[in-house]
Amino acid sequence: MSFPVLKNDRLLRAARGEEVDKIPVWVMRQAGRYLPEFRELRSRHDFFTICQTPELAAEITLQPIQRFDLDAAIIFSDILVIPQALGMVVEMRPGVGPVLPEPLETPTDLQRLQHPVDVNATLGYVFKAITLTRHRLEGKVPLIGFSGAPWTLMGYMIEGGGTKTMSKAKAWLYQYPEASKELLQLLTDVTVDYLVGQVQAGAQLLQLFESNADFLGPALFYQFALPAIAEINQRVKDKCKQLKLEIVPMTIFAKGAHYALEELSKCGYDVVSLDWTLDPEQSRQRVGPNITLQGNLDPCALYAPNVSLEREVKEMVKKFGKKRYIANLGHGIYPDMDPESVRIFIDTIHSF
């Protein structure tokens, strides 16, 4: 596939460990409800209809790029499109979040899942949105593709939505370890095909979101989450090589898995994204010099007065340094945040 020439490759250079003129910056959930232009479009369309309509998904992906001096776009979609591809109903309820009305209850429910998944048939709309967005971007910045990691997806599929304790999904890990592994393997297989399809469609970096890692302790994380995370990186890169596709950098964001930072950095990912609870200097010492770190401003720092926000950002960059670093928040931005704070965040990063 042929696309407009990339004019700003800071993100990719930083991911590969090359020198950059300025520190690349993007914001997790940069397209979303904190932007009035998103809320306007969203008031007219259902969430998953937007995801499934390449024209709309491309438009929303571009909204933050048109407003801010960002160094990357991330395709507008959701991690829960994979449970949908497996035949589960997922609704996005305003003010509530995602709801899966028929969650998996016991291992016999695995039979309900429609697999193996033909990703072109079930998720082809994401690939189309990526290709269209690559053209619409006109090479301004690279386009990030993403997926949820298996444990995080398993959590939503069993809990039926967000949860305070993740106790139902964790009960599976203790009561049905073999069925849990079967489910995680099935999700790993779909995720590999899905991410390779995104590269084929034009994604230039891939991020895997293990947002529910914070519910696991080291024992469960190493037994159930980490093997799938490692397998996905390896198989996606092997398959891209096989298909003579470009091997794109990959980022792992395992929110709350602070204890596993060393292990995560040894999984083959090019970038490890840190949540805001981790100290940048200690993290660098723990992972060594040969991996790129991403993060990790406390999203709530965007509520601070401008001067304090600038100070926080400068402190953070001083600790990370300019080498092998991609600036971001430590988790997604919240809907009630002021877009002007995002501008200050980005401009302060670029001022170094």
Ligand SMILES: Cc1c2[nH]c(c1CCC(=O)O)Cc1[nH]c(c(CCC(=O)O)c1C)Cc1[nH]c(c(CCC(=O)O)c1C)Cc1[nH]c(c(C)c1CCC(=O)O)C2
């Ligand atoms: C856990 C998770 C989900 N989705 C995602 C994650 C991993 C990242 C993280 O940990 O925050 C990933 C995601 N979801 C969305 C994106 C779009 C790309 C971007 O970052 O701009 C991305 C990368 C859009 C979205 N995903 C969602 C919205 C808002 C939905 C709406 O408009 O009603 C958007 C813009 C909804 C969503 N989707 C999900 C939840 C828990 C919610 C409800 C909470 C919320 O509303 O923020 C599942």
